[in-house]
Amino acid sequence: MTEKKAEMSEAMKKKLAPKQFIKHPINGVKFTLLVSSAKGGVGKSTVSINLAFALQNLGLKIGILDADVYGPSLPKLIGLNEKPKSEDGKALIPIEKYNAQCMSMGFLVDEQTPMIWRGPMVISALKTMTQKVLWKDRDVIVIDMPPGTGDTQLTFAQEVKVSGAVIVSTPQDLALLDVRRGIQMFDKTGVKILGLIDNMSFFKGDDGKEYKIFGEGGVEKTAKEFNKNFLGHLPIHQDLRNANDRGDPLTHSDPNHEVSKLFTKIANKIKVSLN
Helix, strand or coil, X not given: CHHHHHHHHXXXXXXXXXXXXXXXXXXXXXXXXXXXXXXXXXXXXXHHHHHHHHHHHCCCCEEEEEXXXXXXXXXXXXXXXXXXXXXXXXXXXXXXXXXEEEEEHHHCCCCCCCCCCCXXXXXXXXXXXXXXXXXXXXXXXXXXXXXXXXXHHHHHHHHECCCEEEEEECCCHHHHHHHHHHHHHHHHCXXXXXXXXXXXXXXXXXXXXXXXXXXXXXXXXXXXXXXCCEEEECCCCHHHHHHHHXXXXXXXXXXXXXXXXXXXXXXXXXXXXXX
């Protein structure tokens, strides 16, 4: 009887033991960088694409993966509306623009079509975009994550070999509440956080003064609280928005712009952390 209980106990232990995930690298890519925000509406996609081209300006060959299945932004941000091709009917060839290899769910569905998918379908789509896309000879792939800490984030954290993550936030308290959750999620899943970015930190008025409408210092304070690097401040700027609307990111179209230079400083810090 005692032996039977022991056997049952061992079986129960195995059943209750945490699942061990195998982290797969993305073929054709040297480094994988997640750009995340635990809160929506903080400008993460704008930061992602401009950060990617800032890394390109530093000499890296880049790929950009839009992993926001429900709200893909890449087609608009880079001015692409064509569908990716496949030579064998299985693997997709990323679309290339501005010497960047690009992939997004937005390339595969009509712009007006809502993605009414449950979690398993989303995870299947993400696995396709990471394991069945023919990324070729890329130094880094920048992955624009959806906001939050749900299925998509867990899939990448648990099943993809990630080099590091960057968390984007605005400085107000409401956004920072979710940032703390995002930091803890990455820490618990073993993803290295390269640092935090304070986006929409300020804007310059016609009088030349900086106005900090979302508050001040919150992102930097949160970085210190969790012993993470603070990567820098990024402003609200009309030229940044205009470049997005044109489909030609500011760090690509005008790398010497004052805002592009701020992205370059952040990209330099990330490049050092990746190597």
